[in-house]
Amino acid sequence: MTTPDWIAAEHRESRLRIWQMAADDTVLAQTECIAEGGEDLSRTLSHALPGLDPGTPVVVSGAAKLPFAAVPCTPPKLAQAQRDGDLHRLPGIAQERPVDVLHGEETRVAGFLSLNPRFDGVICLPGAQSRWVHVSAGEIVSFRSALTGTLFDLLGAPEALGVDAPAAFDEDALLQAADQAMGRPANFAGELAVIRAERHLSGLGDTLAASRAMGLLVGMELAAAKPYWLGQSVAIVAEGNAAQPYRLALEAQAVPVVVADGARMALEGLKAARKG
Amino acid sequence: MTTPDWIAAEHRESRLRIWQMAADDTVLAQTECIAEGGEDLSRTLSHALPGLDPGTPVVVSGAAKLPFAAVPCTPPKLAQAQRDGDLHRLPGIAQERPVDVLHGEETRVAGFLSLNPRFDGVICLPGAQSRWVHVSAGEIVSFRSALTGTLFDLLGAPEALGVDAPAAFDEDALLQAADQAMGRPANFAGELAVIRAERHLSGLGDTLAASRAMGLLVGMELAAAKPYWLGQSVAIVAEGNAAQPYRLALEAQAVPVVVADGARMALEGLKAARKG
Numbered sequence: 001m002t003t004p005d006w007i008a009a010e011h012r013e014s015r016l017r018i019w020q021m022a023a024d025d026t027v028l029a030q031t032e033c034i035a036e037g038g039e040d041l042s043r044t045l046s047h048a049l050p051g052l053d054p055g056t057p058v059v060v061s062g063a064a065k066l067p068f069a070a071v072p073c074t075p076p077k078l079a080q081a082q083r084d085g086d087l088h089r090l091p092g093i094a095q096e097r098p099v100d101v102l103h104g105e106e107t108r109v110a111g112f113l114s115l116n117p118r119f120d121g122v123i124c125l126p127g128a129q130s131r132w133v134h135v136s137a138g139e140i141v142s143f144r145s146a147l148t149g150t151l152f153d154l155l156g157a158p159e160a161l162g163v164d165a166p167a168a169f170d171e172d173a174l175l176q177a178a179d180q181a182m183g184r185p186a187n188f189a190g191e192l193a194v195i196r197a198e199r200h201l202s203g204l205g206d207t208l209a210a211s212r213a214m215g216l217l218v219g220m221e222l223a224a225a226k227p228y229w230l231g232q233s234v235a236i237v238a239e240g241n242a243a244q245p246y247r248l249a250l251e252a253q254a255v256p257v258v259v260a261d262g263a264r265m266a267l268e269g270l271k272a273a274r275k276g
Numbered sequence: 277m278t279t280p281d282w283i284a285a286e287h288r289e290s291r292l293r294i295w296q297m298a299a300d301d302t303v304l305a306q307t308e309c310i311a312e313g314g315e316d317l318s319r320t321l322s323h324a325l326p327g328l329d330p331g332t333p334v335v336v337s338g339a340a341k342l343p344f345a346a347v348p349c350t351p352p353k354l355a356q357a358q359r360d361g362d363l364h365r366l367p368g369i370a371q372e373r374p375v376d377v378l379h380g381e382e383t384r385v386a387g388f389l390s391l392n393p394r395f396d397g398v399i400c401l402p403g404a405q406s407r408w409v410h411v412s413a414g415e416i417v418s419f420r421s422a423l424t425g426t427l428f429d430l431l432g433a434p435e436a437l438g439v440d441a442p443a444a445f446d447e448d449a450l451l452q453a454a455d456q457a458m459g460r461p462a463n464f465a466g467e468l469a470v471i472r473a474e475r476h477l478s479g480l481g482d483t484l485a486a487s488r489a490m491g492l493l494v495g496m497e498l499a500a501a502k503p504y505w506l507g508q509s510v511a512i513v514a515e516g517n518a519a520q521p522y523r524l525a526l527e528a529q530a531v532p533v534v535v536a537d538g539a540r541m542a543l544e545g546l547k548a549a550r551k552g
Contacts, residue, residue, distance in 0.1 A: 066477070094477060098466075098470050099470055099473045099474050099477060099478070100469065100470065100473050101473050101476060101477065128435065129469055129472070130465075144466055144469075145466065145469035145470075145473070146465035146466045146468075146469050147436065147465045147466075147468040147469050147472065148465045150435055150436050151427075151436075151465055151468075153435075154430040154431070154433060154435075154436060155430070157430060159404065159426055159429075159430075160423065160426050160427075160430060181462075182462075184500070185461045185462035185464070185496075186457075186458075186461035186496050186497075186499035186500040187500040188461070188464060188496060188500075189406075189422035189423045189424045189427055189493065189496060189497055189500070190374075190420055190421065190422045190423075190497070190500050190501075192422075192423040192427075193376065193405055193420075193421035193422050193423045194374050194375055194376065194421075196405070196423065197375045197376050197377050197421070198375050200377060201342070201370060201375060201377065202375070217465065220461075220462050220464060220465060221462075221465055221466070223462035224460070224462040224463040224464075224465070224466050225466075
């Protein structure tokens with residue numbers, strides 16, 4: 001294999017995604033491994049890429065220490081990276097009011113902007129923490145997070161709903177629950193109890209239960225994030241089917257949505273950061 | 277020890293609480309053991325009480341199979357119990373709209389009513405699933421559940437807030453968050469993200485984080501359950517400090533509250549059910 005000229009990497013939700021890059025920014029190889037926050041990132045990298053030449057620069061997002069950049073700002077470039085041997089950690093972005101951080105998502109945003117340089121609007125990034133990022137004239141102006149994905153995963157526990165994410169959500173069940181939650185968000189914990197009771201009393205199935213739970217979460221999030229999406233052009237940057245619930249619920253609100261792949265945006269963002 | 281005349285038992289949240297009772301309903305001994313829902317209750321009982329005379333009747337709440345009684349109804353008595361050898365399982369109570377079940381709480385309600393026979397109003401029972409039970413003229417008229425306690429426990433996970441329930445919640449932090457959630461319940465997942473960010477950025481401590489999370493949950497629940505408590509006399513039936521967040525948040529809404537011990541109400545309810 002050709003020796004990589006540089007390494008692009010993204011640390012996100014306890015995983016490290018690694019791209020071995022040629023000088024012309026074509027991808028030579030791609031790897032993914034588990035990397036908890038506490039571990040030594042250099043060690044994880046040398047385990048994942050044992051033959052890597054010392055001195056090969058590694059540009060990584062989602063793995064910086066404080067301090068972060070502050071909004072409003074353009075997504076961080078290589079010059080702002082925290083240097084640690086061959087490792088260049090792109091800083092996250094912090095916001096004072098409300099207190100909030102982007103930690104890797106800013107690079108996905110940069111990737112989307114590098115492919116869509118005239119985009120003005122809102123980028124929604126579903127995940128363990130979903131992010132709504134307001135972008136204008138190439139700058140990240142403000143953002144807000146919600147613990148939606150984490151809550152959904154936790155609700156899978158047997159003492160809650162005892163369901164996993166289905167291959168695809170039931171669209172009707174999801175949309176009905178989203179609509180309900182947008183109208184009566186306070187009833188979230190109550191509706192979860194109803195789902196649990198229906199599982200017990202009438203054998204409500206896994207896919208419907210999971211779709212309703214996700215609908216409640218996304219509806220609640222949309223109600224809170226309304227100033228972000230109302231009358232805006234919205235891009236969803238997500239992997240796999242993580243975009244589906246947000247796309248469905250936003251389209252039900254007559255919001256035009258484009259969807260872009262999260263991993264691809266991460267890579268484009270790392271390439272853009274390196275070019276400076 | 278005197279041989280028990282009968283056994284009172286409550287199955288609740290994976291635990292079995294057992295009282296050995298004399299003929300005059302004094303408590304001879306009390307035991308508690310772990311009992312998951314799937315296990316054979318007779319076997320758990322004979323392990324917990326190895327010397328028990330065969331033929332000693334056991335009256336247990338929270339351990340019935342379907343069908344349940346239907347609202348409106350008085351709390352189930354011994355005559356309605358599901359008979360299984362010496363075991364008398366008091367049925368739970370089901371509600372059609374919204375679909376919901378009481379499964380043991382109805383006996384705690386019966387206990388409260390046996391000590392307060394003229395009570396008309398709402399009984400709030402915090403727990404893994406909290407219940408709001410509307411009682412009038414000795415009958416359970418309607419009720420609603422919320423998965424509040426379960427959500428709080430799940431939020432303790434490291435991928436969420438990474439906190440356990442403190443010995444006592446911080447009253448100011450809890451009340452401020454409850455007020456916030458009553459006003460803007462949709463922002464629940466967003467406020468959780470803010471708590472997480474404050475832990476990361478400014479080292480927000482465990483007690484404050486847990487108190488804010490509980491405040492958000494209780495505030496959201498109070499907003500949804502408003503038709504239950506507004507202008508009502510409210511009794512909270514709970515164990516340990518589980519009553520504290522509800523009492524604080526209700527009193528902040530100028531609702532007069534009495535608090536009764538959950539385990540004691542369970543026992544009184546079992547005694548009342550046995551008397552018929």
